[in-house]
Amino acid sequence: MNLEARKIEFVQEFLKLQSEEAVSRLEKILRKEKKASEDQIIEPMTQDELNKRIDQSESDFQNNRFKSSSGLLAKYE
Incomplete structure (x- = not known):
């Protein structure tokens, strides 16, 4: 049915x-x-929101504010 x-x-x-x-x-x-x-x-992001998020991510990466995938995997093993 x-x-x-x-x-x-x-x-x-x-x-x-x-x-x-x-x-x-x-x-x-x-x-x-x-x-x-x-x-x-889930509401889609606007182009402006997406660009701001990309800018923030790039800034975080340049300022060493990130975790590597190997570091995350090691944490949970």
């Missing part, structure tokens, strides 16, 4: 519910899932 068919079946079953408590629990779950999916939305 595909997602659209599952959604339709769920809504049909939801409409048959007579328990206000059950409806409240499902509303709570829906709000929680909606919030979780909104939290996962």
Whole structure:
């Protein structure tokens, strides 16, 4: 069964519910899932933000403010 068919079946079953408590629990779950999916939305960087990040990274590298990959690997071995 595909997602659209599952959604339709769920809504049909939801409409048959007579328990206000059950409806409240499902509303709570829906709000929680909606919030979780909104939290996962990643906004792309603007060109200006990207350039600033590149400039900062280059400055950090030139001023020896970085860790080598071998140093990081050694830390976790």
